[in-house]
Amino acid sequence: MPDNQDMFKKLLKKNGLKVTTQRVAILEVLSSRPGKHLTAEEIYDFVKKKYPDIGLATVYRTIQVLSDLNLIDKLNLDDGYVRYEIGKKDNEDNGHHHHHLICLDCGSIFSFQDDLLEALEEHIEETLGFKVVDHEVKLYGHCKKCLEK
Amino acid sequence: MPDNQDMFKKLLKKNGLKVTTQRVAILEVLSSRPGKHLTAEEIYDFVKKKYPDIGLATVYRTIQVLSDLNLIDKLNLDDGYVRYEIGKKDNEDNGHHHHHLICLDCGSIFSFQDDLLEALEEHIEETLGFKVVDHEVKLYGHCKKCLEK
DNA sequence: TTGGGTGCAAAGGCTTTGCATGTGA
DNA sequence: TCACATGCAAAGCCTTTGCACCCAA
Numbered sequence: 001m002p003d004n005q006d007m008f009k010k011l012l013k014k015n016g017l018k019v020t021t022q023r024v025a026i027l028e029v030l031s032s033r034p035g036k037h038l039t040a041e042e043i044y045d046f047v048k049k050k051y052p053d054i055g056l057a058t059v060y061r062t063i064q065v066l067s068d069l070n071l072i073d074k075l076n077l078d079d080g081y082v083r084y085e086i087g088k089k090d091n092e093d094n095g096h097h098h099h100h101l102i103c104l105d106c107g108s109i110f111s112f113q114d115d116l117l118e119a120l121e122e123h124i125e126e127t128l129g130f131k132v133v134d135h136e137v138k139l140y141g142h143c144k145k146c147l148e149k
Numbered sequence: 150m151p152d153n154q155d156m157f158k159k160l161l162k163k164n165g166l167k168v169t170t171q172r173v174a175i176l177e178v179l180s181s182r183p184g185k186h187l188t189a190e191e192i193y194d195f196v197k198k199k200y201p202d203i204g205l206a207t208v209y210r211t212i213q214v215l216s217d218l219n220l221i222d223k224l225n226l227d228d229g230y231v232r233y234e235i236g237k238k239d240n241e242d243n244g245h246h247h248h249h250l251i252c253l254d255c256g257s258i259f260s261f262q263d264d265l266l267e268a269l270e271e272h273i274e275e276t277l278g279f280k281v282v283d284h285e286v287k288l289y290g291h292c293k294k295c296l297e298k
Numbered sequence: 299t300t301g302g303g304t305g306c307a308a309a310g311g312c313t314t315t316g317c318a319t320g321t322g323a
Numbered sequence: 324t325c326a327c328a329t330g331c332a333a334a335g336c337c338t339t340t341g342c343a344c345c346c347a348a
């Protein structure tokens with residue numbers, strides 16, 4: 001999709017990064033698999049199909065930079081891999097991320113948005129004087145499919 | 150504290166584990182520092198003061214087992230270390246863990262309990278058919294002390 | 299031109315594992 | 324007795340880093 005390519009190029013420039021084939025390719029891979037939570041290795045494999053010369057180190061360096069700029073979201077499931085997905089709102093960062101449902105049976109990951117935590121965060125600020133600016137919520141359980149089996 | 154020692158011995162037996170000096174020592178270290186979130190290396194260093202012959206591998210194996218049995222809680226702050234703390238209710242496991250406040254400035258960790266998520270979990274179960282059995286909540290922000298500076 | 303970006307390989311650093319020995323039940 | 328637990332060292336494994344080369348601006 002050339003439209004996406006243009007968007008990514010602008011996104012990179014806007015954040016003071018040089019536009020390189022590798023960076024655009026990585027963003028394309030992530031954006032073509034929304035909510036897929038890919039590991040660095042998986043991103044590497046996908047990018048290599050179109051751009052065989054890319055190195056794994058470049059993938060690591062790129063997702064590092066993109067993550068620091070909040071252009072992509074990090075997800076750690078404690079399975080030894082850090083996963084990444086493209087932010088729902090791309091460059092627009094409200095400081096709050098969406099939450100994840102993780103199936104303990106099949107490993108599927110579902111994302112959802114909920115503002116229920118805002119009340120909790122206000123409560124914490126009032127009682128403890130702790131100013132919450134970001135949160136990470138993971139809910140573990142059994143997904144519909146696995147429950148039906 | 151001999152009382153704690155006895156308690157830990159019973160706890161280990163109850164869970165089908167052999168009672169060893171190393172395991173009791175590790176539980177003692179964790180229980181004497183509640184809410185401290187120690188890394189394996191830190192646990193190792195503390196235990197070595199009283200029991201110099203212990204090996205780091207034993208610490209790793211022990212916290213693994215204790216964590217699997219929900220006798221201790223795992224906390225991952227994405228800083229390269231996995232941390233452990235003794236469960237507030239020891240062997241009594243209701244499947245839900247407490248939450249953490251993490252200060253982005255000084256790195257302090259505060260724990261708190263809140264049942265606000267239950268409404269959210271019910272909502273998810275009704276709308277998505279996903280049965281939540283556990284959750285992990287991390288709130289990032291600025292603690293009172295750092296705000297005052 | 300030139301400083302940031304990339305590829306490759308080596309190094310890092312936390313954690314796990316193999317194996318012989320030790321020990322709790 | 325004997326299956327489980329431990330210590331030590333080596334191996335694993337994901338990720339980072341050094342360095343020379345390359346290329347977008």
